[in-house]
Amino acid sequence: MLPMEEKLDPRVKRTRNLILQSFSDLLAEKSFDSITVLDVTERAQINRATFYKNHFVDKYALLDYWVQQGFRHEIEAHMLDACHYTPDNLRILLLTVCEFLSKVRTDCMQSQRQFEPMIEKQVKNQIYELLNIWLGKMNSSISTEIPATVAAWAIYGLASHYSHAKKRPALESFVEEALPLVAVNLEQFA
């Protein structure tokens, strides 16, 4: 999907994973605001200078990367990359986004209301890219941008709605109910 940084230097991969793990652990313990770069690097057992020199301009860039990688990981875990559009894959995608937003909400100490725009931007964009690839594979002559945009916004909106709900309904039934409204815009590709 998105241009994967797969052929990264092994040292870079290793260091970033250490930082991500450290950051995840810290987010489970305290608020983003109270986390310092030194906190992250100490727990990750890497040098603070390395954090800045080769990886992130500041801790907000790390937060960005954390969301991006976290969502990407879920997509890959469900094998949604490297497949194409089917109603069932769309169902899994909606399910995955709902679970991801819910998980972020429960895994982090402090409410991250301030970061919602950033999360939305990262996640919605990845949904869009993924749908574009899915629809492109259907080698239909129809342009994919409009349907992909509509579906991406709708999916993110539904997941956001779900994850914010006071008393969340059963995820399965929520998805069953909402899915047709998204699918209707994509059926021309099926």
Add this chain to the structure above:
Amino acid sequence: MLPMEEKLDPRVKRTRNLILQSFSDLLAEKSFDSITVLDVTERAQINRATFYKNHFVDKYALLDYWVQQGFRHEIEAHMLDACHYTPDNLRILLLTVCEFLSKVRTDCMQSQRQFEPMIEKQVKNQIYELLNIWLGKMNSSISTEIPATVAAWAIYGLASHYSHAKKRPALESFVEEALPLVAVNLEQFA
């Protein structure tokens, strides 16, 4: 105890730990002979050249280091470093050595008969160094070398005997029975 390489470069510590973990996993899967350096470095996600350049001359040096670190880890886990001679600490020490040899025997695929001399050398030496420190702290005027030597050999011998037994007796009772024979040589320090 033994001159700890504690102030090692963090990169070295990290790399060695990755190698050790990889090696442990592999030993649980196949025999030492069938393990190649490439196996170890690939699983550890480090470069084969790095293995040789900065760490080990060959895979036998790794095996050496593996035993040494493994035993040292157990000693530290039982907080036997940084304490002094008491009959109870001696009991814990004997227990620890028995458990360690048994664990090595069960964690590795192939029987490691060929490596027993190396294991014996590493472990017995660490026992000796530890006892020397223990007895030295008792600021008695008595020389520690002879008693430490006798006890180190006896302890290793007992643990080796225990770990080789066809049907191992209960560890606790074995230790209770054997301990006095070792303690008698050290009681002058108590």
Add this chain to the structure above:
DNA sequence: ATACGTTTGTTGCATAAGCAACAGATGATG
């Protein structure tokens, strides 16, 4: 106000780690 500690970014230099390539040893296969 002022001093103090903490955090943030940044820099220059030293060193570990990655990579590609190589020669030699070994072992299996024809």
Add this chain to the structure above:
DNA sequence: CATCATCTGTTGCTTATGCAACAAACGTAT
């Protein structure tokens, strides 16, 4: 015997990481 593949060590060069030090920004307390 020859060939092929694999594994072993080693080398020169590049790049990432560690470290110490610094100036600036910030909050806190006296």
